[in-house]
Amino acid sequence: MRSRLLTRGLLVALLILGALAMVFPFVWTLITSLTSGAGLSATPSLIPEDPSLDAYFTLFGTTNFGRAVLNSVGLAVIITFLQVATSALAAYGFARFDFPGKRVMFAVYLATMMIPIQVLIVPLFTQMRDMGLINSYWGVILPSTASAFGVFLLRQAIATVPREFDEAATIDGAGRVRIFTTIVLPLIKPALATFAVFGFMSSWNSFLWPLIVLRADGLKTLPVALASLQGQHATQWDVLxxxxxxxxxxxxxxxxxxxxxxxxxxxxxxxx
Amino acid sequence: MTARLASAPASAPARARRRRHIATAYLFLAPSAIPLAAFVLYPMFGAARNSLFQWNLISDPVWVGLGNYGELFTDSATLRAFGNTVLYIVGTVPLVFIGGLMLALALNRAIKGRNLLRGIYFLPVITSWIAVAIVWRWLLNPSVGVVNNVLATIGIEGPGWWTDPQWSLPSIILASAWKDLGFVMVLLLAGLQAIPQEIREAAMLDGANAWRRLRSVTLPLLSPSIFFVVIISLINGFQVFDQVYAMTGGGPAGSSDVVVLRIYTLAFRYGEAGMASALSMLLFAIVLAITLIQIKGEKRWVTYA
Structure with missing residues (x-):
């Protein structure tokens, strides 16, 4: 019994140690950002001796970083809204309608999930260039309008909503659109929330495609701006x-x- | 014509209703079907077509047949990027998998504060790769980074990390392990929670010790999750890009170049869009093959609870 308690204690100690190691990079990032001249004239320490917001003033005062934050927020909100909307509509279509080619179309939707953006960057770039959408927000928004994953996820959620609800509403005279907006959507809120969070995170963190499309300074998203900041301020670690x-x-x-x-x-x- | 009439003796209003039903369905699908066709399927054919031409994205493409594919296998920088990608996978996947499995097993037990611990281990997963890649560049800075400073206090001279061709790829592997650990942990935790408690209790009553229970009960029942995790890790591994771009830019001297970065460089720096497309197609073939293994394997060797 005692040895069991001991191993248990050891396990918990190891887990806490590991957790500290996981958190440390974040803590160190924050500390460094508060240490003016870190890496050049100052060395950060666990308890900052003279914390300052200099780095943040430099960042927002001398670079276009504030604009990049706005760009990222705006794009993430628009893309999330579009993806949730288009996915919910298609999910309802697949879950509640019978139409020719339904199986094939669903299989094609699933197949598009297997094609990573990394494979498409060259042809998508020329496509956007021909449409005049390089250095335009639309160049990022348009290819992100739809998400096959979203359709798949929300279709499964709609499948759990009993069809009797739809039928009762039909008898009451409700049309398809009314059923979709007033009955189905409220009942799949958790799935909508999960997918919205997924969409927002993917858009906020996405890098490769915005890097290719948004090259002009004022148009860059946050990750792209960060990457170029690294090029310009390579040794200003507090700012980075x-x-x-x-x-x-x-x-x-x-x-x-x-x-x-x-x-x-x-x-x-x-x-x- | 007569057969069709016989099998569908519907009245005119019924047929009109059916037509409306189908039209409504297509209207619901159109907002996602059109963008998927225009921005995924269409460029996919574009990638296949481009791979058969020599092209710098500007002048007229010149037909070279399968020449670009042949060139991929003789171009030493591309081969190196491919080899590095495989090394990255070999370095990261086992590390993250074993770490994630141990964490999942430990945090599946009734431990005080386990939700907080799970939350902390998951934290890096949600962050932007570019942000944390720069953070790791700072941590692993050879001269002023905290890792080498700590190593120095215990008398070890730290390596040059991302500035040293020998250490650039290991630096990326280290950062990636830190970032992906929580992802694997959560997927395996979900798998563990799906195993019925009674099965483990039965094994315990039969006198099986902890190791035996893990080997003969838990792991086999966890195999669907394990299989899924390995497949996803492989697919993500071949697509590695962000952390390489921000941590090393593929260097020094190509020592950490990877497939996707090579596609990017070939197309947008060297004007070799055809070769880049051929490499894209190769990447797609690999992802497709792994996905097919997943579809087949799920049916075959995986034990379901």
């Missing part, structure tokens, strides 16, 4: 860390307030 803090903070807030949906959203698809 301030940028990282700004990029991580909103996701952290979302995680604290909607942990369940964030975990489901981040793991549900298994795709990042």
């Amino acid at each position: 860390m301030a940028g990282s803090v700004i990029s991580i903070l909103p996701m952290l807030a979302l995680y604290v307030f909607a942990q369940k949906y964030v975990v489901q959203g981040a793991t549900g698809s298994g795709l990042k």
Whole structure:
């Protein structure tokens, strides 16, 4: 019994040690961002001796970083809204309608999930260029309008809503659109929330495609702006860390307030 | 014509209703079907077509047949990027899998504060790769980074990390393990929670010790989750890009170059869009093959509870 208690104590100690190791990079990021001249004239320490917000003033005062934050927020909100809307509509179509080619179309939707963006960057780039959408927000928004994963996830949620609800509403004279908006959507709120969080996170963190499309300074999203900040301020670690803090903070807030949906959203698809 | 009439003796209003039903369905599908066709399927054919031309994205493409594919296998930088990607996977996947499995097993037990611990281990998963890649560049800075400073206090001279060709890929692997650990943990925890408690209790009553229970009961019943985790890790591994771009840019001297970065460089820096597309197609073939293994394997060797 005693040895059991001992192993248990050891296990907990190891888990806490590991957790500290996981958190340390975040803590160190914050500390560095508060240490003016870190890496050059100052060395950060666990308890900052003279914390200052200099790095944040440099970041927002001398670079276009504030604009990048706005760009990322705006794009993430628009893309999330579009993906939730288009996915919910299609999910309802697949769950409640019978039409020729339904099986084939659903299979094609699923197949598109197997095609990673990394495979498409060259042809998508020329397509956007021909449409005149390089250095335009639309170049990022348009290819992200639909999500096959969202359709798949929401279709499963709608399948759990009893068809009798639809039928009762039909007898009461409700049309398809009314049934969709007033009966089906409210009943699949948790799935909508999970997918919305997933969409927001993917858009907020996405890098490769915005890097290719949004090259002009004022148009860059946060990750792209951070990457170029690294090119310009390679040794100003306090400024770079301030940028990282700004990029991580909103996701952290979302995680604290909607942990369940964030975990489901981040793991549900298994795709990042 | 007569057969059709016989099998569908519907009245005109019924047929009109059916037509309306179908039209409504297509209207519900259109907002997602059109973008998926235009921005996923259509460029997919574009990638296949581009891979058969020599092309710098500007002048007229020149037909080279399968020449680009042949060139992929003789171009040393591409081969190196491919080899590095495989090394990255070999380095990251077992590390993250074993770590994630141990964490999942430990945090599936009744431990005080386990929700907080789970939350902390999951934290890196939700962050932007670019932000944390820069953070890791700072932590692993050879001269002023905290890791080498700590190593120095115990008398070890730390390596050059991302500035050293020998250590650039291990640096990326280290950061990736830190970031992906929680992802694997959560997927395996979900699998563990799906195992009925009675099965484990029965094994305990039969006198099986902890190791035996793990080997003969838990792991076999967890195999669907394990299988899924390995497949996803492989697919994500071949697509690795963000952390490489931000941590090393593929260097020094190509020592940490990977497939997707090579696609990007070929197309947008060297004007070799055809070769880049051929490499894209190869990447797609690999992802497709792994996905097919998943579909087949799920049916075959996995034990379901």
